[in-house]
Amino acid sequence: xxxxxxxxxxxxxxxxxxxxxxxxxxxxxxxxxxxxxxxxxxxxxxxxxxxxxxxxxxxxxxxxxxxxxxxxxxxxxxxxxxxxxxxxxxxxxxxxxxxxxxxxxxxxxxxxxxxxxxxxxxxxxxxxxxxxxxxxxxxxxxxxxxxxxxxxxxxxxxxxxxxxxxxxxxxxxxxxxxxxxxxxxxxxxxxxxxxxxxxxxxxxxxxxxxxxxxxxxxxxxxxxxxxxxxxxxxxxxxxxxxxxxxxxxxxxxxxxxxxxx
Numbered sequence: 001x002x003x004x005x006x007x008x009x010x011x012x013x014x015x016x017x018x019x020x021x022x023x024x025x026x027x028x029x030x031x032x033x034x035x036x037x038x039x040x041x042x043x044x045x046x047x048x049x050x051x052x053x054x055x056x057x058x059x060x061x062x063x064x065x066x067x068x069x070x071x072x073x074x075x076x077x078x079x080x081x082x083x084x085x086x087x088x089x090x091x092x093x094x095x096x097x098x099x100x101x102x103x104x105x106x107x108x109x110x111x112x113x114x115x116x117x118x119x120x121x122x123x124x125x126x127x128x129x130x131x132x133x134x135x136x137x138x139x140x141x142x143x144x145x146x147x148x149x150x151x152x153x154x155x156x157x158x159x160x161x162x163x164x165x166x167x168x169x170x171x172x173x174x175x176x177x178x179x180x181x182x183x184x185x186x187x188x189x190x191x192x193x194x195x196x197x198x199x200x201x202x203x204x205x206x207x208x209x210x211x212x213x214x215x216x217x218x219x220x221x222x223x224x225x226x227x228x229x230x231x232x233x234x235x236x237x238x239x240x241x242x243x244x245x246x247x248x249x250x251x252x253x254x255x256x257x258x259x260x261x
Contacts, residue, residue, distance in 0.1 A: 134254045
């Protein structure tokens with residue numbers, strides 16, 4: 001039996017949003033096939049853009065060394081952030097829009113200038129940052145039971161779903177994104193703790209990796225783009241009715257409720 005094509009795998013993932021999670025893509029992608037997985041991701045990104053969705057930024061994933069080790073890889077991954085993935089700070093996300101969501105607290109950067117250099121450094125990222133925000137990423141997987149390999153999560157747009165960033169951004173100057181603490185609360189109870197150093201050693205490192213990778217692909221980051229730089233602590237499964245608050249030292253907080261509008 002012939003292996004499915006990249007187009008067929010892309011369609012399988014798109015259909016999963018409405019029909020439910022699918023088995024891992026191992027019939028068509030080797031678990032470490034980065035090129036094939038990004039080819040599938042790109043096919044769906046272009047499909048969605050043709051449907052009118054607009055890219056507003058990118059997310060970095062697999063920025064924690066422990067998660068990289070778990071999946072047998074030595075680098076992060078990325079996915080596209082679309083305009084309709086943003087949930088208002090303090091807003092609500094209808095549970096019918098997700099399959100098996102989890103949340104993680106992050107640092108978000110909003111760029112004031114493009115990053116086009118394939119050798120972008122953290123210092124160049126810092127110079128291009130307009131504002132820094134506390135953020136929550138709502139990750140999800142179209143792969144059943146989260147039984148993902150590196151190729152599965154890459155093909156599935158970095159297991160992305162939705163995101164929240166604090167309405168109020170801070171200038172980067174004066175912030176300590178290395179030692180800043182993170183507290184993630186669900187209904188007032190602490191469920192995850194972390195710090196900026198958990199994200200590839202520093203959120204600016206993750207952003208620089210993202211900038212280099214996208215510039216090398218001919219898709220450089222642009223002024224106005226939102227960058228989710230990766231989890232600062234363990235992710236936590238969501239249940240309907242919960243209110244989630246992320247607090248990041250120096251940045252303040254952001255929140256949303258996982259319930260019907």
